[in-house]
Every structure is written in structure tokens, then in C-alpha cells.
Amino acid sequence: MVRTLNLGILAHVDAGKTSLTERLLHAAGVIDEVGSVDDGSTQTDSLALERQRGITIKAAVVSFDVGGTSVNLIDTPGHPDFIAEVERVLSVLDGAVLVVSAVEGVQAQTRVLMRALRRLRIPTLVFVNKIDRGGARPSSVLRDIAAFLTPSVVAMGRVCDAGTRAASVVPGFGDGTVEVLAEHDDAVLAAYVEGRALPYPGPVVAAQTRRCAVHPVYFGSAITGAGVPELVAGVAAFLPASSGDADGPVSGSVFKVERGPAGERIAFVRMFSGTVRVRDRVQVRDEEKVTAISVFAQGAAVRCGAVRAGQVAKLWGLEDVRIGDAIGVPPSSREHRFAPPTLETVVVPSRSSDRGALHAALTQLAEQDPLINLRHDGVETWVSLYGEVQKEVVQATLAAEYGLEVEFRETTTICLERPVGVGSAVEFIKQGDNPFLATVGLRVEPGDGVTFRLGVELGSMPSAFFTAVEETVRETLGQGLCGWQVSDCAVTMTHAGYWARQSHAHGTFDKSMSSTAGDFRLLTPLVLLAALRSAGTEVLSPVHRFWLEVPSDVLGVLTPAMARVRAVLLSTVARGRTTVVEGDIPAAFVHEFQRKLPALTRGEGVLETSFSHYAPVRGSAPEGSAPVRERTDQNPLNRKEYLLRVTRRTD
Incomplete structure (x- = not known):
């Protein structure tokens, strides 16, 4: 069976990541000529906007073979405005190459990426690129890598004629390799202490790299090709192959969704276990039938009848699929999240008649990037952003792909809220002005993340009503007392009550005498916001x-x-x-x-x-002067207004 490796290429913007991808494809014989980022002729930057700007915006997958290993190479964006695209890729990788410029050295995004790779325990090689550029300083960059990224580095060669077009790499293990390996291997440490000769360290480096104890550092130039053969050999020798049982239960993860020419959804999936075949019905959100499959081979996506454990594929037919969905049994997830977007802005169509088309277009863009996080109040639409470059890309995409000219209001900062004390509230059936056939009591207090638990007996009412309360609690916490999303909040249900199903003599259901899940969904926001008001929140x-x-x-x-x-x-x-x-x-x-x-x-x-x-x-x-965000819900903080709106809606 062919060995498969799912490899991510990551870097700070302009470190040469996409150029390295081109050079790897050329070295493997997939392409005859190395593409240029400046000329817009690269394989992975296929979007027109990527070619115009010379930056990667969306993750792209290409494949090549190295000595019996089929490598699915995933090129990721380097600009921090598109860090969400990188996050989605990290969950499906077997190994990674982190690219660092020999001129600029370790940069802010480089640190962020290496922290994530180490935390997720993804085996990683470091490639110091651009050794041919004026100002290249490979030796000092190696020291910076050890100081700012990871102390456990093994230099895999030395550079000659750095900073010139003739720059080259002499392969070999750098000084201090044995000392670094000895820190993680008792046998190497014993031989070192006893002064015994050590065998060739390659197998030890491979073993320690695969368990993320050390990080080999290669030097080279994606433009001239210097040092690239050594990197290719390191990818094959030091990074682990995909694991998973092709005959096991179906388990995969969706890390990208795009639209085809006919508007159909295409899901990019990494399979961790099992095999999916064309016409199989798989469980996503609901059970759906796979109508077509493409796997990646020698640089292209090739139609085939099945995708097995370890492979990356494009699946057609899953019309309700979203990024982050599991295919079949949910795989064990790597718990890491980059920071969410910290900016938001209102998107306004240049022509007021385009409001409906704009909302539909933004909804499609949110399928491809859920962290755009659309908010709509019926008139205006907000989008979340990482930075000004991302805003420009959204604007250009709407113009090029949807024919929509838009403007943006002033960019504002997204804050969070969290409770500062303990607060409780309760509403009883048919007491006071409660129009809903439901009793709900909730207590809120500071917690770790957002949690919901029961302080009443599970059998005290139907499970569907408890589900309705929990789902509504999580939805309502999207807008706290000041309108910001509430974090670090523990919610406990303290009271529960309902009226059992009542029917007339002829068997018809009487809504006026019987509780429904809708009663609990409409009452819960009133109770939760009252409890939050009692506890008080602080804005972050x-x-x-x-x-x-x-x-x-x-x-x-x-x-x-x-x-x-x-x-x-x-x-x-x-x-x-x-x-x-x-x-x-x-x-x-x-x-x-x-x-x-x-x-x-x-x-x-x-x-x-x-x-x-x-x-x-x-x-x-609620008494302080913290920044306030405009609400887009039914405003349960204003009881009279809320009841008027929701009772009119249900009537």
C-alpha cells in the first residue's frame, strides 16, 4: 500500500512559502517549469485575486510522490488576516514545514504558527529560505529559531556563499546535534557521557522528530533550488505517514468548502478511518449521498470511486456540509483555536436594491470562512474581520464573483463580556405576565468557557424541553448585557416545569393547554438576561x-x-x-x-x-460606561418590547 503523508506548508507572509511549493512540485516532476508568485503563474494560488495580489488567501491542495510516499501538500495563507484558513488545515496534518526567511528571520506570525504546531504536537521541519538574497544571515537566523521558536533544533547542513546567487548548502548534521539528541534519548545520553562513538544519528533524529522532540532545520532557496533536494529527503525520512484503518468505521473531517461551476458545494475532506465510495450514504449533519469523489495525485485532483483512510479528497453531493463537520464518526479533534477576529464592520451595497443579493453572497462566503460571522438585523449586515487586508479581499471578491459593489463603514473592535458575580432568575407558568406554558429558572456565574448543566432532575420534564433550553442559552449568550458575546459563563437550570399534552375529546391537540419546545425557546432569553443583569458583566x-x-x-x-x-x-x-x-x-x-x-x-x-x-x-x-454593541436579537433586556415582538410573531 502506498504510504501517504498530509503535509502543511506554513510561514509568515513573504517568507517564500508558495515559491517553495512550486519548487517541490518541480523537483518531483509534477510541473515542467517553476511558477512565479510575481507573475501569477503558481499552481496553488489559483484564485484571480491571489494572482493579482501575490498572496495566498485560500488553502490549496496539490500532490506529488517522493520515494514511495504520496504527499498531499497543503499550501496555507501567510498573512495574519487569513489565520482562520491555517487553523482549519492544522487539524488534518501529519507533518509540517515551517518556512523562515534567511533575511527577515523569525517574525510575529512565525512565532504564532510554531506555538500552534508544538501545542498540537505536529512533527515539523523548518526551512530557512532565501539564502541567496542580499542580507541573508542563516547562522544568526538559526540562533533566533532556537531562542524564539524551539531550543531543540538540529541543523541539517551549512550554507556557503550566503547572500549571493551562488549560495549553496553542504549537507550534514550541525554542531551540537548530539547534545540536542541526548536531551531526549537516554541511550544517546549514556553514550555521550561515557565518551563512546555514536552511530549515524539519522534514525534517532527521525524518531525524535516524529514525536515532536526535535525540529530539523534545513537551508536553501526556493528560487534557485539550492537545498531543496535535502528538504525533500527529510520530508520522506523524518515525517510520519498517515495512520488509520481503511476497513474501520468511516471517520473524516471537512477542512474546506468551495462552490463548483454550477453552485454545488464541494467538501475537502481528510479521512482518518474507513473508506467512502461513490453512492455511499454518509452521516454529516443528516445522512447524505456522495455523488462523486476526487483524490489528489501528481498535482491534480483525479476522479475515482473511493477515498480511504489517510487520504485527502473532494466530495460532491453533501449539500448541507460546512467547514468543521465530521464525516461519519467524529475524529479525535486537536484542541487549538487561534484568536477569533477582533474587528467588525457593516457592509453596505452601493445600490440599495442589492441588499438581498449582498446578504446571499455573504452567506456563501461565510460557508467558506465561518469566522466571517455574519450578523444581520433585518436591515444591515455586519462581518467579522482579522484586518484591513481581509476587508479589501472581501470587497474585491464580492465585485469579481457576484458583481456587487460595496462599501464598508468604519471598522470597530469586537469585545467580549463575562459575568463578574452570581445571578439568578426564574419565571413560573401562568404567574405574573409570563405568557408561555413553561417554567424556567437559571443561575449564571463565572466559569471556564460556556457550560450548561442541570440543577433539576432529568426526568422532571421531556428531554426535548431541556434541549430547547440549552440550545437557546447558548444562542442567547451571543449577545450579553452590552451586546457582546458572553464568554466564561456557567449556566445552571434551577427550575423546570411544563403542562403535559392536552387533547380534546375528539383527539385534537390543544396548544393553549399544552407546553411545547417553543414555549421554552421564547421564555429562556428573558430569564437568562435577567440572571445576567443580576450577576453583572464586565466587557473585555x-x-x-x-x-x-x-x-x-x-x-x-x-x-x-x-x-x-x-x-x-x-x-x-x-x-x-x-x-x-x-x-x-x-x-x-x-x-x-x-x-x-x-x-x-x-x-x-x-x-x-x-x-x-x-x-x-x-x-x-449594566450601570457602567463600557462600550455597547447594537443588538440584532429581539432585545430580551426590554421585557415589554420583547413580549410584543415574539407573541406577535408566534400569533
Whole structure:
């Protein structure tokens, strides 16, 4: 059986990731000529917008063979605005290559990616690219990798003539390899301490790489091809093949959804177990029939009759499928989440008659990127974003693919809410002005994530009513007292009651005398928001960590400017004529600071940021002065208005 490896290529933007993908395909004989990002001729950047901008926006899959191993290579975006696309890919990888520029070195996004790879225990090789570029500094970048990414690095060669077109790589294990291996292997440590000669370390490096104890570092150039054969050999020798029983229960994960020429949904699936064949019925959200399958082979997606464990495929026929869905039995998930988007904006069509078409188009885009997180109040539509580049891409996509010209309102920061105390509320059937045939009591308090549990007996009412309450609790927590999503909230159901099904003598169901799940769905928001109001909430705003490299002589001007955008300095490190400043800055001020930076630093400042944490905003809800987000629900905080709306709707 052919050995399969699902390999991710990850990097900070402009490190040369897509160029390396082209070089790997050329080395494997899949393409005759290496494509150029600048010319828009690469295999994986197939979208017109990717070719225009020279950046990867959507993950793409290509395949090639290396010495009996079939490699499904997944090229991912490098720009931080598209980190959600990277997150979806991480869950389906067997191994990864992290690309670092020999010129720019370790950057903000590089750190974010390596932290995720190490946390998820994905075996990873590091490729230091662009050794032929002026300013290349492979030795110091290797030290930076050990200092900022992982201390357990094994250099797989040394560079000659760095910074010139003639730059080349001499293969071999670098100095200190034995010491690094000895930290993770008792047999190597014993031989080292006793002064015994060590055998060729390749098998030990392979074993330690596969269990994520060490990270081999290769050097080369995707443009000239230097060092690429050694990297290819390392991929085959050091990274683990896919595992899974092709005869086991069907289990797969959807990591990408796209639309075909006829508007049909096409699901990109990694199979972890079992085999799916054309015309099989598989369980997704409901049971659906697979109408066609393509697997990846030698650079292309090829129609075939089945996809088995370990493979990546495109499936047709799953019309209700969404990103993140399981195919069959849910696979054991890798619990990692990058930070959610911290910005949002209102999308407005240039022609008011396009409102309906715009909402439909954005709904389709949200299928491909669920973190766009559409919010619609019946008139206006909000989308969540990671940054201004993503906003430009959404705008260009709507124009090119849907013929819709749109504008964006001012970008605002997305906050969170969380309870600060304990609060309870209860509504009883037919008491007060409760018009619903349901009794619901809820207690809220600070927790870890959002949880729901029962403080009443499970048999005290039908399970469908408990399900209705829990689902409505989770939905309602999307908008707290100030309109923000509520996090870290533990909800306990303290009271439950219903009226059993009543029928007239001739057997017809009498809704006016019998509780339904709808009664619980409509009453729960009133009770939950009342309990939240009793507990009180605090609003949390996102904070970014920044790294800023500037000429040392502008620090005096820069420091008060950073204070004005509420930046907090954590460290300053002098590096010759430049100084690297690290600190925290509220996400709301990042874009403003980026615009001002060139004037403050004579155009020489280089700023990198990434999400760090959430911090409380002064003033808690409901009495405080925390920022408020416009509501898009039926406003259960206003009881009279809410009851008028929902009872009119149900009538």
C-alpha cells in the first residue's frame, strides 16, 4: 500500500512559502517549469485575486510522490488576516514545514504558527529560505529559531556563499546535534557521557522528530533550488505517514468548502478511518449521498470511486456540509483555536436594491470562512474581520464573483463580556405576565468557557424541553448585557416545569393547554438576561502584542506617541543602530498606530502585531460606561418590547 503523508506548508507572509511549493512540485516532476508568485503563474494560488495580489488567501491542495510516499501538500495563507484558513488545515496534518526567511528571520506570525504546531504536537521541519538574497544571515537566523521558536533544533547542513546567487548548502548534521539528541534519548545520553562513538544519528533524529522532540532545520532557496533536494529527503525520512484503518468505521473531517461551476458545494475532506465510495450514504449533519469523489495525485485532483483512510479528497453531493463537520464518526479533534477576529464592520451595497443579493453572497462566503460571522438585523449586515487586508479581499471578491459593489463603514473592535458575580432568575407558568406554558429558572456565574448543566432532575420534564433550553442559552449568550458575546459563563437550570399534552375529546391537540419546545425557546432569553443583569458583566477588549524595530534615535519622539495609543512597553533591545521594542497595544489603536508610524520613524519603522489577550474595560454592565454593541436579537433586556415582538410573531 502506498504510504501517504498530509503535509502543511506554513510561514509568515513573504517568507517564500508558495515559491517553495512550486519548487517541490518541480523537483518531483509534477510541473515542467517553476511558477512565479510575481507573475501569477503558481499552481496553488489559483484564485484571480491571489494572482493579482501575490498572496495566498485560500488553502490549496496539490500532490506529488517522493520515494514511495504520496504527499498531499497543503499550501496555507501567510498573512495574519487569513489565520482562520491555517487553523482549519492544522487539524488534518501529519507533518509540517515551517518556512523562515534567511533575511527577515523569525517574525510575529512565525512565532504564532510554531506555538500552534508544538501545542498540537505536529512533527515539523523548518526551512530557512532565501539564502541567496542580499542580507541573508542563516547562522544568526538559526540562533533566533532556537531562542524564539524551539531550543531543540538540529541543523541539517551549512550554507556557503550566503547572500549571493551562488549560495549553496553542504549537507550534514550541525554542531551540537548530539547534545540536542541526548536531551531526549537516554541511550544517546549514556553514550555521550561515557565518551563512546555514536552511530549515524539519522534514525534517532527521525524518531525524535516524529514525536515532536526535535525540529530539523534545513537551508536553501526556493528560487534557485539550492537545498531543496535535502528538504525533500527529510520530508520522506523524518515525517510520519498517515495512520488509520481503511476497513474501520468511516471517520473524516471537512477542512474546506468551495462552490463548483454550477453552485454545488464541494467538501475537502481528510479521512482518518474507513473508506467512502461513490453512492455511499454518509452521516454529516443528516445522512447524505456522495455523488462523486476526487483524490489528489501528481498535482491534480483525479476522479475515482473511493477515498480511504489517510487520504485527502473532494466530495460532491453533501449539500448541507460546512467547514468543521465530521464525516461519519467524529475524529479525535486537536484542541487549538487561534484568536477569533477582533474587528467588525457593516457592509453596505452601493445600490440599495442589492441588499438581498449582498446578504446571499455573504452567506456563501461565510460557508467558506465561518469566522466571517455574519450578523444581520433585518436591515444591515455586519462581518467579522482579522484586518484591513481581509476587508479589501472581501470587497474585491464580492465585485469579481457576484458583481456587487460595496462599501464598508468604519471598522470597530469586537469585545467580549463575562459575568463578574452570581445571578439568578426564574419565571413560573401562568404567574405574573409570563405568557408561555413553561417554567424556567437559571443561575449564571463565572466559569471556564460556556457550560450548561442541570440543577433539576432529568426526568422532571421531556428531554426535548431541556434541549430547547440549552440550545437557546447558548444562542442567547451571543449577545450579553452590552451586546457582546458572553464568554466564561456557567449556566445552571434551577427550575423546570411544563403542562403535559392536552387533547380534546375528539383527539385534537390543544396548544393553549399544552407546553411545547417553543414555549421554552421564547421564555429562556428573558430569564437568562435577567440572571445576567443580576450577576453583572464586565466587557473585555482585545489586546495585541507588538514588535517594533525602529532607528534608535527616534525613540524619544516615538515614546509619547505610543502612550497616546495606550501602548504599554514591555522591553527594548538595542541592535546596533536600531532598537526592537516589544509591548502591548489595544486592538482598537493598531490601525491608527500603523498609519502614523512612517512619519514618526522616517519610513524606517517595521511593526508586527498579533493577538495576545483580552483585558477588562473600565465600567461594568449594566450601570457602567463600557462600550455597547447594537443588538440584532429581539432585545430580551426590554421585557415589554420583547413580549410584543415574539407573541406577535408566534400569533
